Amino acid sequence: MSLLVEGLLTTLALTGLSFVSACLLGIVVVVLRISTVPVLRGIGTAYVETFQNVPLLVWLVLFVFGLPEIGISFPLFWTAAVVISLYEAAYVAEALRSGVNAVAHGQGEAARALGLTFAQSLRHVVVPQAARKVVQPLGNIFIALTMATSLAGAVGVVELTRAANRINLAEAQPLLIFTGAGLCYLVLAAGIGAVVFRLERRFA
Amino acid sequence: MGKLLTSLSLALLLTGCAGGESAVPGSTTTADQLMAKAPVAGELPAGSTMDKIRKRGELLVGGSLDAPLLSQQNPATGEVTGFDAELSRLLAKYIIGEPRTKLVTATSETREPLLANGTVDVIFQTYTITPKRAERVAFAGPYYESGQSIAVRKGTSGVTKPADLDGKTVIAGANTPAVTAIQQVAPKAKILELGSDPECLTALKQGRADAYVQDQSILIADASLDRDIQLVGDPFTTDPYGIGLKHGDAEFKTFVNDWLREIQRSGLWHEVWRGSIGTVVKGEAPVPPAIGSAQGS
Structure with missing residues (x-):
């Protein structure tokens, strides 16, 4: 039982940590992607394409077993948190970009016509409108990220799924144990969904 | 990375030189000779599990593809070799008359359900016999003891x-x-x-x-x-491996146990051991464990 709680706490920590850092990094990436400087735009696009087009499990294996070969070694939990953050940041950036794209062109043109700088038009015109559009997609990414943390179990992090596996090894009751683990994920996802719902009603 | 590339190219080189099955006649012939010697059961009780398997013409085996020496697939030929794989083919021959098996990849979280819902007939997968597991599945054997x-x-x-x-x-x-x-x-x-x-x-x-x-x-x-x-040091545990069967099928369990006794007596068991685990473990083949000696079998 304590193993299950420990696994659940690890899943929570991994989810929370990765989502916050994915959001921060995602903002940086989206600013690069919509900037007016072609080189920066290229960097932003390359980032998104690189991380979105390779499966998360492959990234995890590459970071966990590949980096030590060139002398870089972190504890497994932190390696997993970094990989999940980098990966999900690409999705966050795309969700944010869709929010920006949803703001009518005329808005940006009007802001420029009024003499606002790029930063000012982002801050006062584009971001407040875009933010409302991205609450729902970000919520979806948060839930997907929660499920994705179970892949960390494949590289040795004892999170909820790996903990369930270990308990099953002794108890031999897979249906019961994995239904239990599934319910834990369900509660997590439902909680996130409820928060997103309230935020949406407030802002959107 | 450099090391990886070297070993990869070495592997390619080796497979290139070996050029498929013909280059290793010894190993294939031995496996075939072994299979030719393998016993086949006589009349089977109508309606029994083994009768159904014989009518189907294929033994459904739950196992691994990545366990060295036990049950490992050769990516070039697709053939699964090892101690567990060889034994499962012997059992198929015993029931059907031909060593026809179909391997279904099992994992520790799917083994019990796979047996319970009839997806597989038997599990050969270093399945340690424990009293707790014996509440969900039946174990024939132990057929091997390791540590x-x-x-x-x-x-x-x-x-x-x-x-x-x-x-x-x-x-x-x-x-x-x-x-x-x-x-x-x-x-x-x-x-x-x-x-x-x-x-x-x-x-x-x-x-x-x-x-x-x-x-x-x-x-x-x-x-x-x-x-x-x-x-x-030496091994610090004794793990009795059993053949997982559907819980409650006493007739099939007795049948598989009889087969195990027969291949142990005739020395087939020892030959399979020598061809798999015996290629790395030095010395003579061990004495096979007594059937029913593990708690839960």
Whole structure:
């Protein structure tokens, strides 16, 4: 039982940590992607394409077993948190970009016509409108990220799924144990969904 | 990375030179000769599990594709070889008359349901017989007894006996008997579970843990290929491996046990051992465990 709680706490920590850092990094990436400087735009696009087009499990294996070969070694939990953050940041950036794209062109043109700088038009015109559009997609990414943390179990992090596996090894009751683990994920996802719902009603 | 590339190109070179089956006539002939000698059961009771399997013409086996020496698929030929794989073919021959098996990949979380819902007839997968598991499935055998051993990086000090693992980080194959074995001898050890034997070895060599606990025969095979690791002491557990069957099918269990006794008596069992585990473990084939000797079988 304590193993299950420990696994659940690890899943929570991994989810929370990765989502916050994915959001921060995602903002940086989206600013690069919509900037007016072609080189920066290229960097932003390359980032998104690189991380979105390779499966998360492959990234995890590459970071966990590949980096030590060139002398870089972190504890497994932190390696997993970094990989999940980098990966999900690409999705966050795309969700944010869709929010920006949803703001009518005329808005940006009007802001420029009024003499606002790029930063000012982002801050006062584009971001407040875009933010409302991205609450729902970000919520979806948060839930997907929660499920994705179970892949960390494949590289040795004892999170909820790996903990369930270990308990099953002794108890031999897979249906019961994995239904239990599934319910834990369900509660997590439902909680996130409820928060997103309230935020949406407030802002959107 | 350089090392990886070298070994990859070496592997390519080797397969290129070997040029398929014809280059290794010895091994295939032995397996075929073995199969030719294998016994076939007589009349089967109508409606019994073995009768259904014979009518189907194929034995559905739950097992692995990635267990060295036990049940490993050759990516070039698609053939699955090893102690477990060979035995499952012998059992298929015994029931059907032909060594026709279909391997369904099983994992420790799917083994019990696969048997219960009839997806597979038998499980051959280093399935340790325990009283708790015996409440869900029936075990024929034990057909083999092995033990968990400890491997460390060469030159590691401070690990000479199982109790030394307490408080250390120890690698184990995910969902293998090693996990529970470590918990028993060293309750305070931090267990790092990884999916496959190569991953476990890499992690050990990269210093992610102090030791690696695995079935002795697999560790011997690893150490014979890799000069950087060494084994510590003798196996510290006895794991009786059983053939998993559907719970409550006493008739089929008796049938499989009779077959096991027969191949042990005729020496076929020993020949299978010599062709698989015996290629890395030195000495004569061990005495097979007595049928029904494990608690839960």
